[in-house]
Amino acid sequence: MSAWRPWAGSALLLFPLLIWVVSLGAGYDVIGDVDVSRASVGPSAAHWLGCDHLGRDVLWRLVTASESFVGPSLLACAVALAIGVPAGALSGWLGGRAASLTRFALTTIASLPRFVLVLLVCAAFGNSVQLIALAAGVAYAPTLAEAIYARIQSFRHRGFVLAGQAHGLRSGRILWLHLLWVNHRRLILRHCIQLFAYFLLLETTLSYIGGLDGAGSFGVAQPDPSWGNMIAFEWREPEANLWASLAPGLATALVLLGATWTGRSLVEEQA
Amino acid sequence: MSVHLRSLRIQAGDRALVSQVSLRILPGKITVLVGASGSGKTLSARSLLGLVRGIEPGIVQADLEIQDGEKTHRPYDARDREAAFAPIRGPLLGWLPQNPRAALDPLRAVGLQISDCLKLAGRQSDPGPWLKRVNLASGVGALLPHQLSGGMAQRIGIALALARGSRFLIVDEPTTGLDPSLRAGILQELRAARDAGVGLLLITHDLRLVRKLGDHLLVMDRGCIVEDRSAQDLGAMKSPQAQALWQATARLEGR
Numbered sequence: 001m002s003a004w005r006p007w008a009g010s011a012l013l014l015f016p017l018l019i020w021v022v023s024l025g026a027g028y029d030v031i032g033d034v035d036v037s038r039a040s041v042g043p044s045a046a047h048w049l050g051c052d053h054l055g056r057d058v059l060w061r062l063v064t065a066s067e068s069f070v071g072p073s074l075l076a077c078a079v080a081l082a083i084g085v086p087a088g089a090l091s092g093w094l095g096g097r098a099a100s101l102t103r104f105a106l107t108t109i110a111s112l113p114r115f116v117l118v119l120l121v122c123a124a125f126g127n128s129v130q131l132i133a134l135a136a137g138v139a140y141a142p143t144l145a146e147a148i149y150a151r152i153q154s155f156r157h158r159g160f161v162l163a164g165q166a167h168g169l170r171s172g173r174i175l176w177l178h179l180l181w182v183n184h185r186r187l188i189l190r191h192c193i194q195l196f197a198y199f200l201l202l203e204t205t206l207s208y209i210g211g212l213d214g215a216g217s218f219g220v221a222q223p224d225p226s227w228g229n230m231i232a233f234e235w236r237e238p239e240a241n242l243w244a245s246l247a248p249g250l251a252t253a254l255v256l257l258g259a260t261w262t263g264r265s266l267v268e269e270q271a
Numbered sequence: 272m273s274v275h276l277r278s279l280r281i282q283a284g285d286r287a288l289v290s291q292v293s294l295r296i297l298p299g300k301i302t303v304l305v306g307a308s309g310s311g312k313t314l315s316a317r318s319l320l321g322l323v324r325g326i327e328p329g330i331v332q333a334d335l336e337i338q339d340g341e342k343t344h345r346p347y348d349a350r351d352r353e354a355a356f357a358p359i360r361g362p363l364l365g366w367l368p369q370n371p372r373a374a375l376d377p378l379r380a381v382g383l384q385i386s387d388c389l390k391l392a393g394r395q396s397d398p399g400p401w402l403k404r405v406n407l408a409s410g411v412g413a414l415l416p417h418q419l420s421g422g423m424a425q426r427i428g429i430a431l432a433l434a435r436g437s438r439f440l441i442v443d444e445p446t447t448g449l450d451p452s453l454r455a456g457i458l459q460e461l462r463a464a465r466d467a468g469v470g471l472l473l474i475t476h477d478l479r480l481v482r483k484l485g486d487h488l489l490v491m492d493r494g495c496i497v498e499d500r501s502a503q504d505l506g507a508m509k510s511p512q513a514q515a516l517w518q519a520t521a522r523l524e525g526r
Contacts, residue, residue, distance in 0.1 A: 159373030166320050167435050168361020168391055182379045
């Protein structure tokens with residue numbers, strides 16, 4: 001793989017985090033920005049990406065839309081880490097019946113298609129992006145746990161683990177410091193990036209399908225911006241500003257590409 | 272101060288891998304355990320540390336007595352064997368495993384690993400002097416295990432074992448695959464440790480080492496001790512297996 005991809009990938013991944021910080025600082029008014037006199041105007045110095053058919057600034061909506069997935073996807077990562085890492089590490093380290101039961105429970109969750117699981121949670125508990133994030137984290141945890149389980153189990157009886165025990169290192173320190181942090185932090189980071197990308201895609205999809213009107217919808221609904229509902233809101237409009245639907249689509253594609261490149265570079269350096 | 276192992280038996284299914292093994296390690300002495308591959312040397316040594324996979328009473332039976340001043344540890348008599356071994360591993364018994372590279376954390380700089388050991392031993396955590404002691408430049412501390420040559424990895428292993436400061440040290444085939452000058456350096460370190468009062472259990476294929484630095488000799492064959500004698504008059508060994516080893520060594524030396 002070319003040397004620039006990990007760098008380009010990381011830059012593309014940092015981009016949503018950056019605009020998230022900008023958006024939190026700026027506090028763009030999602031409701032009050034309507035101005036019909038500039039409906040569907042193209043890019044200009046005042047509105048770099050033009051305006052949508054209600055005359056709302058596309059760039060600001062693009063930036064503000066980061067709030068609907070960056071924070072929640074970090075929440076999803078936290079949930080997946082909190083469940084997946086201890087479950088995978090302990091069952092790999094201890095083995096035995098408790099490990100089999102844990103893996104059985106996690107495999108049961110993993111056997112449900114993730115998208116369906118998320119929709120079920122929405123249907124049962126109501127639609128909120130935090131809830132979707134929670135469900136995505138729980139749905140992803142088995143994948144993370146199983147990856148960690150496989151690695152820890154294969155490292156469990158390696159020479160350096162035995163040598164550490166012979167030196168008098170406590171099992172906890174060997175497991176958390178040497179096995180998880182030193183040897184598998186890249187693996188864990190890669191799974192977090194994958195989950196981040198998965199959540200972005202999930203949120204964009206849900207908001208594209210169901211984000212047009214407030215009641216009974218899925219995902220993030222208008223007037224709150226999301227890259228998914230921005231596309232859905234614009235692309236059928238006659239004489240629309242092309243950028244109003246193209247920009248969020250491009251942004252989604254670029255961030256996903258960044259996640260792929262970064263994740264892949266983490267795999268290759270590990271091998 | 273002594274380590275005394277009596278009637279060790281390690282069971283795999285209905286087969287005994289090791290049976291009736293007894294050995295003793297004394298401070299300032301080198302006990303050499305010799306035997307063909309697969310004779311149970313390493314397994315016996317690991318049982319001293321409680322690091323045999325499946326430590327349960329059904330698998331390992333032993334009468335191990337480690338005297339440390341006033342205190343006597345009998346880990347195999349304890350109900351929780353894992354906990355009973357905790358105070359023994361490290362301060363009392365150290366281990367220099369057979370393949371020193373495999374015994375290093377593959378993604379942690381070796382200097383940090385020496386520091387880890389020093390911290391465990393309650394010493395100052397600068398790895399520099401310990402690298403110097405085994406004739407390695409201080410820059411080696413920043414390297415990862417796969418960047419070391421075999422001889423360097425072996426010396427790092429020794430540095431780790433010395434840094435841990437165990438009273439007794441189990442050294443598993445320390446000179447395998449090393450050139451003569453490195454071998455001499457390693458033997459020198461082992462002698463120095465012995466002279467400092469460390470008790471050593473040296474496991475090897477190589478009977479020549481016994482003459483050079485052994486005090487006591489044990490020969491193992493198929494899981495049993497077949498020869499147990501002082502390391503002085505090696506020509507007078509009784510068991511056929513020990514004699515065969517001895518003759519092979521003599522041929523190797525062209526005598």
